[in-house]
Every structure is written in structure tokens, then in C-alpha cells.
Amino acid sequence: MRKVIAILLLAVVGYYILGTLLNLPFGQKATGVGKYYLDSTIKETGTVNTVTSIVVSYRGFDTLGEVTVLFLAATGLGAILFDKKGKKRSLQNASLIVKTSSKMIYPLTVLLGAYVFVHGHLTPGGGFQGGAIIATGTLLMFMAYRSFETNHTALTIIESLAGLTFVSIGISGLIWGYSFLQNILPLGTPNELLSGGIIPLIYIAVGFKVGAELTTVLDTLLKTIKG
Amino acid sequence: MSPVHFIAIPLFAAFLIPLVGKVSKNLVKLIPGIVFLYLSYVAITLFPIGIHKPIVEIIAGFKAPFGISLYYGPLAAFLTTMITLIGFVIWLYSYKFIIREPIEKYYMLFMMLITGSTGIVLTGDVFNLFVFLEITAIAAYSLTAFLRDKDGAEAAFKYLLIGSFSSTFVLLAIVLLYANVHTLNMADIATKISSVPLTTRIFILILFLMGLGIESEMFPLNGWAPDAYSQAPSPVGAVFGGIVVKASIYALMRLIYLMFEFQSVMHFLVIMGVITMLIAEMSAMRQQQIKRMLAFSSIGQMGLVIIAFGVGTEPSVRAALFQMFNHALIKSLLFFAAGYLVFHSGSKKISALDGLGHDKPITSFFFAFGALAIIGLPPFSGFWSKLYVLLSVANSGLFAAVALILFSSVVEAIYYLRVVSRLYFNTEVATDVRRTPVSGLVAMGILTLVILFVGFYPNLVLHWMTPAANELLNKAAYIKAGLFH
Amino acid sequence: MIYFITSVVLILTGMYAVLVKKNLIKIVIGLSIIDSGVHLLMIAIGYVKNATAPIFSKPGLTADKMVDPVPQALVLTSIVIGLAVTAVALSLVIRLYDHHKTLDINKIRKLKW
Amino acid sequence: MDWLTILVPFLSLLIIIAAGFAVYQKDLILAIIGTSAISVVLSIFFYILQAPDVALTEAAIGVALSTIIFVITIKKTKRYEE
Numbered sequence: 015m016r017k018v019i020a021i022l023l024l025a026v027v028g029y030y031i032l033g034t035l036l037n038l039p040f041g042q043k044a045t046g047v048g049k050y051y052l053d054s055t056i057k058e059t060g061t062v063n064t065v066t067s068i069v070v071s072y073r074g075f076d077t078l079g080e081v082t083v084l085f086l087a088a089t090g091l092g093a094i095l096f097d098k099k100g101k102k103r104s105l106q107n108a109s110l111i112v113k114t115s116s117k118m119i120y121p122l123t124v125l126l127g128a129y130v131f132v133h134g135h136l137t138p139g140g141g142f143q144g145g146a147i148i149a150t151g152t153l154l155m156f157m158a159y160r161s162f163e164t165n166h167t168a169l170t171i172i173e174s175l176a177g178l179t180f181v182s183i184g185i186s187g188l189i190w191g192y193s194f195l196q197n198i199l200p201l202g203t204p205n206e207l208l209s210g211g212i213i214p215l216i217y218i219a220v221g222f223k224v225g226a227e228l229t230t231v232l233d234t235l236l237k238t239i240k241g
Numbered sequence: 242m243s244p245v246h247f248i249a250i251p252l253f254a255a256f257l258i259p260l261v262g263k264v265s266k267n268l269v270k271l272i273p274g275i276v277f278l279y280l281s282y283v284a285i286t287l288f289p290i291g292i293h294k295p296i297v298e299i300i301a302g303f304k305a306p307f308g309i310s311l312y313y314g315p316l317a318a319f320l321t322t323m324i325t326l327i328g329f330v331i332w333l334y335s336y337k338f339i340i341r342e343p344i345e346k347y348y349m350l351f352m353m354l355i356t357g358s359t360g361i362v363l364t365g366d367v368f369n370l371f372v373f374l375e376i377t378a379i380a381a382y383s384l385t386a387f388l389r390d391k392d393g394a395e396a397a398f399k400y401l402l403i404g405s406f407s408s409t410f411v412l413l414a415i416v417l418l419y420a421n422v423h424t425l426n427m428a429d430i431a432t433k434i435s436s437v438p439l440t441t442r443i444f445i446l447i448l449f450l451m452g453l454g455i456e457s458e459m460f461p462l463n464g465w466a467p468d469a470y471s472q473a474p475s476p477v478g479a480v481f482g483g484i485v486v487k488a489s490i491y492a493l494m495r496l497i498y499l500m501f502e503f504q505s506v507m508h509f510l511v512i513m514g515v516i517t518m519l520i521a522e523m524s525a526m527r528q529q530q531i532k533r534m535l536a537f538s539s540i541g542q543m544g545l546v547i548i549a550f551g552v553g554t555e556p557s558v559r560a561a562l563f564q565m566f567n568h569a570l571i572k573s574l575l576f577f578a579a580g581y582l583v584f585h586s587g588s589k590k591i592s593a594l595d596g597l598g599h600d601k602p603i604t605s606f607f608f609a610f611g612a613l614a615i616i617g618l619p620p621f622s623g624f625w626s627k628l629y630v631l632l633s634v635a636n637s638g639l640f641a642a643v644a645l646i647l648f649s650s651v652v653e654a655i656y657y658l659r660v661v662s663r664l665y666f667n668t669e670v671a672t673d674v675r676r677t678p679v680s681g682l683v684a685m686g687i688l689t690l691v692i693l694f695v696g697f698y699p700n701l702v703l704h705w706m707t708p709a710a711n712e713l714l715n716k717a718a719y720i721k722a723g724l725f726h
Numbered sequence: 727m728i729y730f731i732t733s734v735v736l737i738l739t740g741m742y743a744v745l746v747k748k749n750l751i752k753i754v755i756g757l758s759i760i761d762s763g764v765h766l767l768m769i770a771i772g773y774v775k776n777a778t779a780p781i782f783s784k785p786g787l788t789a790d791k792m793v794d795p796v797p798q799a800l801v802l803t804s805i806v807i808g809l810a811v812t813a814v815a816l817s818l819v820i821r822l823y824d825h826h827k828t829l830d831i832n833k834i835r836k837l838k839w
Numbered sequence: 840m841d842w843l844t845i846l847v848p849f850l851s852l853l854i855i856i857a858a859g860f861a862v863y864q865k866d867l868i869l870a871i872i873g874t875s876a877i878s879v880v881l882s883i884f885f886y887i888l889q890a891p892d893v894a895l896t897e898a899a900i901g902v903a904l905s906t907i908i909f910v911i912t913i914k915k916t917k918r919y920e921e
Contacts, residue, residue: 035734809905823916
């Protein structure tokens with residue numbers, strides 16, 4: 015009964031979504047704001063990756079919100095799963111091969127993550143992707159070594175400082191007499207590492223923050239006692 | 242001074258709290274207070290400016306519609322001031338009420354919830370609105386489960402499920418809007434929306450109605466509310482009723498008035514409002530738990546607000562805003578008082594409140610005061626807003642709605658007075674040696690004074706609400722200010 | 727066009743899972759499938775035929791021949807939000823399991839609807 | 840791009856099958872592998888649709904992290920849906 019109702023409901027929803035979509039032209043040229051961004055990204059932000067320039071510069075406020083959402087998830091998870099007792103992860107020790115290879119891969123993963131977020135304005139990728147890669151590397155270590163511990167104080171401090179840096183970069187724009195999150199640095203030559211004004215700075219802060227947050231999330235989840 | 246402080250400063254505080262938490266837990270508790278004092282300074286400075294001429298704050302230096310801009314007009318001025326005031330009172334109340342670990346996480350979530358809801362009110366960009374809605378929602382889910390008990394987790398999961406559906410609908414609506422008009426700035430969308438085919442427009446409107454209707458407790462999408470309100474810690478119940486719901490109904494009304502001003506939508510809103518109100522008030526009547534009763538009463542009041550918005554004339558919108566303001570204040574007071582009444586009686590049941598009025602006279606007085614105010618007895622502020630809503634609805638000739646509002650007011654009066662009479666006229670049962678902390682009493686006292694003040698000088702507040710109502714109704718002025726500043 | 731249909735099918739499958747399935751984790755899986763569908767839809771809306779990615783990585787690329795970057799930026803934000811919601815949802819699932827020792831929605835008293 | 844005309848419908852079919860599998864599979868770990876497969880195919884789609892940034896994000900977050908979080912949760916709770 016429940017299934018039938020659900021299917022009927024979904025059929026109606028699907029019909030209308032599809033009907034609306036079929037009215038849309040597919041594969042047409044970018045118009046509106048999209049076209050504007052493509053035309054002026056290099057001139058206005060000095061960034062060759064248009065997606066990055068939108069994410070960090072034109073719609074930088076969204077990214078601040080996005081960072082907040084992740085921070086919120088880490089905080090909420092900590093609040094919901096808060097438990098004074100559970101301190102150890104309940105994973106078995108891995109085999110020697112896994113251990114050794116994890117040890118070798120881990121620094122490389124961190125390096126890759128750092129590369130991705132430092133080059134966010136030049137190549138695909140950026141703070142979120144880089145941070146996620148770093149967290150994945152840390153997870154590998156969690157799985158390989160039962161005793162591998164992250165330094166919680168350090169993680170908290172990284173998380174906080176990176177967040178504060180982001181907001182402070184924003185406020186510094188205000189202090190300089192421009193607007194919130196406005197670029198106050200020279201744009202540099204496009205396609206070079208030191209270009210794009212505050213974009214690399216923001217992405218580095220985001221990278222650190224996301225890496226630390228996701229690691230905290232994984233650590234909190236792993237340390238919860240089995241129910 | 243710029244309106245971006247309303248968003249940036251609480252966020253800054255949220256990022257700062259874990260650092261401070263490493264040093265001292267007591268310092269953590271003070272930070273939100275400092276933030277709210279600063280925000281009220283910002284609000285006082287900006288309010289007189291924003292009420293006359295909207296301030297459009299450009300983020301990152303890119304003009305609308307290319308960058309994200311904040312729109313601080315009379316309506317936003319009014320709502321941010323309200324959020325600041327209520328946030329401050331909630332902090333004061335939480336100061337001694339929240340004693341469960343992890344305290345700093347509570348305040349971080351609370352600060353981000355404030356960030357999210359002021360963001361919803363201020364932003365002039367639909368996708369940014371979505372981001373802030375999500376911030377508010379995730380903070381709300383986590384706060385609902387903050388006590389980590391059985392019912393809290395259940396309520397939070399239910400809320401999360403419904404909330405996720407709501408955000409999917411909002412996101413779909415935004416995507417379809419973008420696909421049709423290729424812009425995300427609200428003022429810009431409003432200028433281009435007429436080129437969109439009518440069926441698409443209606444579908445987008447339905448998606449928005451479903452998405453934001455969930456958050457603003459519209460029937461039949463409000464199943465999350467009673468559970469979330471009653472299982473969350475009491476100050477969080479006040480946050481929901483006073484801040485979150487108000488911000489999301491603002492978002493819904495802003496979008497409807499800006500983009501979809503069809504006559505049929507307005508009728509639909511009135512009908513939905515009436516149904517919401519009637520069902521909620523009838524359910525409130527049957528509740529055994531005091532906080533569930535307050536939650537249903539809150540839904541009922543939102544129904545009243547939706548009716549007034551749906552009528553869509555200048556006096557009715559003004560009355561709706563006035564009702565929102567009063568409801569935020571009074572419902573917070575009721576949740577505060579109920580929090581301590583539950584704490585003292587040791588049970589969530591209404592029947593456990595017998596005779597508490599003699600044992601805990603001050604808290605009970607505040608509850609009774611709030612109850613009388615929300616029913617709408619003459620000297621209190623609730624009376625004026627209900628009167629204005631009734632007058633404006635009657636002026637539009639919707640006499641059936643007037644009758645139903647009056648009927649539900651009677652229902653409301655019955656169940657509130659039932660609780661009050663239990664407090665005072667039942668024989669004394671048990672006494673609780675624990676005392677209500679001073680900070681809690683001060684918080685309730687401040688709210689009481691404001692309610693009394695508004696009750697005696699309603700015109701003072703209404704005077705400020707006229708430009709706010711006009712802003713919502715005058716689409717052309719919004720577009721002009723939002724796009725060509 | 728096929729992208730639109732695929733994404734709608736994904737969204738509907740996810741919604742079906744959320745509405746019908748009784749297992750808490752299955753419901754969260756449904757939520758994440760809905761998200762995937764919406765993301766595919768967004769990217770498909772921004773697609774331009776025979777265009778390149780919106781990165782001026784080498785000379786000779788022109789803005790005319792690029793896909794719309796805005797939906798991509800929005801999806802980036804949306805993916806992260808989806809992850810956050812999933813994480814919070816799963817932590818709630820763990821809490822619920824902790825209290826009830828079951829993932830069946832029917833056995834958890836108030837969650838029925 | 841001729842091979843795309845064959846590849847895209849094939850991938851679409853794959854993603855829908857994966858979604859159905861994720862919904863119907865009683866063993867939750869296998870269901871998670873289904874969602875993971877959705878993310879992989881989605882990532883390829885994003886690449887085909889000229890969105891490398893999004894493809895990278897989906898690969899890092901959808902394929903890796905999201906899956907891991909699900910798996911940890913299943914480990915902490917129960918593996919089979921009854």
C-alpha cells in the first residue's frame with residue numbers, strides 16, 4: 015500500500031520535473047552571468063580556472079558558508095556522538111604489507127592534497143578536494159595502525175585558525191575600505207602560481223580546515239563504541 | 242559599518258570558541274554575550290539608516306548580479322534586530338541552563354545558527370539563501386539531538402529527513418530557475434522571470450513552497466516541529482520558534498512576493514494558513530506534554546502569519562510582521578518559563594505542574610504572563626497584532642477566515658488557561674528546593690518588559706513596520722535598489 | 727537529454743528509497759542518491775556542445791567554446807553540503823542504534839509516518 | 840566524439856542499475872558499494888560533461904569519504920537489513 019502511494023507520488027513528481035526539463039534547451043552556449051564570468055575571469059581575478067574564480071571570488075560568500083557547513087558537521091557530530099568513555103578505535107591491526115605501504119603512501123597523499131589546494135586557481139581542484147585527499151590519507155593510517163593517534167589539540171587549533179584566517183581575510187577587505195572578501199592583493203600574471211590575489215590564500219586556509227575537519231569527523235566516528 | 246557584520250562576527254566567534262575552549266570553559270560562555278552586545282551596537286547604528294534607504298552591501302567587490310550582495314532594507318533591519326534581541330536573551334537563559342557537556346559545542350552550534358538565520362534574512366542571492374538555509378538546518382538538527390537521549394535522536398532524525406527533502410526541493414527550484422534565467426541574484430531574477438513559461442514558473446513555485454513550507458511549519462509539512470521543539474533543550478525550542486521559523490517564512494514570502502505574485506497563490510496561502518492554524522490549535526488542545534503544546538501553538542500562530550501574508554495588502558503584511566515579532570518574543574518567554582517548570586516538576590507532563598504557582602511564583606508568573614499575552618488579552622502586545630490581523634483580513638472581505646481565526650483564538654485561550662489554572666488553582670503537591678537561576682529570570686524579565694512596552698505603545702513598533710511592509714510589497718523598488726545601487 | 731532522464735531516474739529512485747525503505751541506513755543512502763541525481767542534473771544544465779572545461783590552461787581556448795561554469799561552482803558547494811548532511815545523519819543513526827539496538831524504523835516508536 | 844554516443848547510454852544504464860542495487864540489496868555493505876559505483880560513474884559523467892573540478896570533488900568526496908563514513912556506521916551498527 016505504502017509502496018503504491020509512494021510510486022504514484024513519485025510518478026507525478028517525475029512527470030513534472032521531466033516536463034520542465036524537456037522545455038529547456040540542452041547544450042546551448044553559456045549566457046547570462048555564466049558568460050560574464052568566462053569573459054572576465056582573467057581580467058578581474060587573474061585566475062585561469064573559472065570555476066575557482068567563481069567559487070572563491072565572485073561567490074566567495076558561498077564558500078565561506080560551505081566551510082561553515084563542514085565545520086558545523088564536525089561540531090554536530092562531536093556533539094551528537096559525545097561520549098566520555100570511548101577513547102580507542104576498535105580496529106584490528108593490519109598486516110605488515112598494509113602497514114609499510116601505508117607508511118609510504120601517507121606522506122605522498124598529504125603532498126598530493128597540498129598540491130591540489132595550492133594549485134586550485136590553475137588546475138582543477140582546490141581547497142575542498144585537497145582537504146578531502148588529505149583526510150583520506152589519514153584514514154589509511156587509522157586503518158593500518160591501531161595506535162596511530164591524531165593530535166586533537168593541534169587539529170582543533172588548525173581548524174580554528176584556518177577558519178579565523180578566512181573570516182579575517184574577509185574582514186580585512188572591509189578594513190581597507192573595500193567590501194567583505196574583496197581582493198586586496200595584486201592579481202599577478204595569469205597561469206602563474208603566485209597569481210589570483212587572495213584566491214590561493216583562501217584555498218590554502220580552506221584546504222587545511224577541510225583536512226582537519228574531515229579527519230576529526232572520521233576520528234570521532236571511529237572512536238564511537240559499537241552500539 | 243556594514244551589515245555583513247551580522248554574519249561575519251557570529252561566524253568568527255564560532256571559529257574562535259574551540260580555541261578559547263582550550264583555555265577556559267567559562268570564557269566560552271561569555272563569548273556569545275559579547276557577540277550579541279556588539280551585534281546590538283551594529284543593529285542600533287544601522288537601523289535608522291536602513292529603515293529609510295536600503296543599504297546594499299556588495300561582497301567581494303563584484304556588482305550585482307555578478308557577485309553576491311546583501312540587502313539591508315527596512316524588513317531586514319527589523320528582522321536582524323529581532324534576531325539579535327532574541328539571540329541575546331536566549332544566550333542569557335542558556336548561561337545556567339545548559340550544563341551538559343560539550344558546552345562549547347553548544348555555543349558553536351548556536352552561533353552558527355545565528356549566522357545562518359541572519360544570512361537568510363540578509364542575502365540577495367538565491368543560492369546563497371540555500372547555503373544559509375542548510376547552515377541553519379544542520380545546526381538545528383544537531384541542537385535537537387544535543388541531549389543525546391532516545392527521543393532527542395529520534396526527533397532529530399525525523400527533522401533531518403524532512404529537512405533534507407526540503408533542501409532538495411529548494412535546490413531543484415534554484416537549478417530550474419538558473420536554467421531558465423541564467424542568473425542567481427534575486428532582483429535580477431525578478432526582472433527576468435516574466436520570460437519564463439508559465440508552467441515552469443508554477444512548478445518552481447511549488448518546489449519553493451514545499452521546500453520552504455517545511456521549514457516554516459506550513460501544513461501538511463510540519464510533522465517535524467512538535468517532536469523537535471519538545472525534545473530539544475528548552476532554549477533551543479525558543480531558537481526554533483523565535484528565529485529559525487521566522488527566517489524561513491521571511492525567505493518564502495520574499496520569493497513569493499518578488500517572483501510569483503499570482504492572485505491564486507495568495508488565495509492558496511490564505512487557505513493553507515487557515516488549515517495549518519485550525520489543525521495545529523486542535524492538536525494543541527489534546528497534548529499532554531507542555532512543550533508539545535507550545536510547539537503546536539507555535540504552528541498555529543505561524544498559520545495566522547501565513548494568512549495575513551496571503552491577504553497581501555499593506556495593512557495585512559504589516560500585521561503579519563507585527564504578529565511575527567510578538568510571537569517570537571512571547572513564544573520565547575513561554576519556552577523559557579516552561580523549561581524551568583519542567584525542570585522543577587521533573588516531568589514533561591502538564592499534569593505534573595499542579596500547584597507549582599505557589600512553589601515557584603516568579604517562573605509561574607512569567608508563564609502565565611506569556612500565556613495571557615499570546616492569547617491576545619487587551620493590555621498585552623499579542624492583542625494588538627491579532628487585532629490588526631483580524632481587521633486587515635476583514636477589510637479584504639474574507640469573513641470566513643475571520644470567523645475561523647476567532648474560533649481558534651478561543652481554542653487557544655482554553656488550553657493555555659487550563660495550564661495556568663493548574664499552576665495556580667490546584668492544591669500544592671510537591672516542592673522543589675532547587676531555585677531558578679538569576680540569569681534565567683533576568684532573561685525572562687527582559688522579554689516581559691519588552692512585551693509590556695510593545696503592549697502599551699504598539700504604534701511605536703508599527704511605525705517602524707510600515708516601511709518594512711512596503712518593501713515587501715514594492716517589487717520595483719527592491720529591484721531598483723538591488724541592481725542599480 | 728539522456729543526462730536529464732538519468733538524473734530524474736536517480737532522484738526518483740532515491741526518493742523511493744526514503745519513502746518506502748524501513749532501514750535507517752537505507753534511508754540515508756536514498757538521500758545521497760537524490761543528491762547525486764540533482765548534481766548530475768545541474769552539470770547537464772551547464773553543458774555546452776563541443777565545448778571545453780572552463781579553464782584557460784593553454785592559449786587558444788576562448789570563452790565562447792566553454793561550458794557554463796556557474797552550475798559547476800554550485801555543485802561543488804552542494805557536494806560538500808551533501809557530505810555534511812550525510813555525516814550528521816549517520817551519527818544520528820549510530821545514536822538511535824545505541825538506544826534501540828535496531829535499525830528498523832517500525833521498531834523505533836515515533837519515527838513512523 | 841563518436842564513441843561517446845555509445846558510452847553515455849551504457850554508463851546511464853550502469854548508474855541506474857547501481858542505484859537499484861543500492862536500494863534493493865539487503866546486505867548494507869554491498870549496497871554501499873552500489874552507491875560508491877554511482878559516484879564513480881557520476882565522476883566519469885562529470886568528466887565527459889567538461890567539469891573536471893566537480894569530477895575531482897566527486898571522486899574524493901563521493902567515492903572515498905562518503906563511502907568510508909557509511910562503512911564505519913555499518914560497522915558500528917548492523918550489517919544486514921531484515
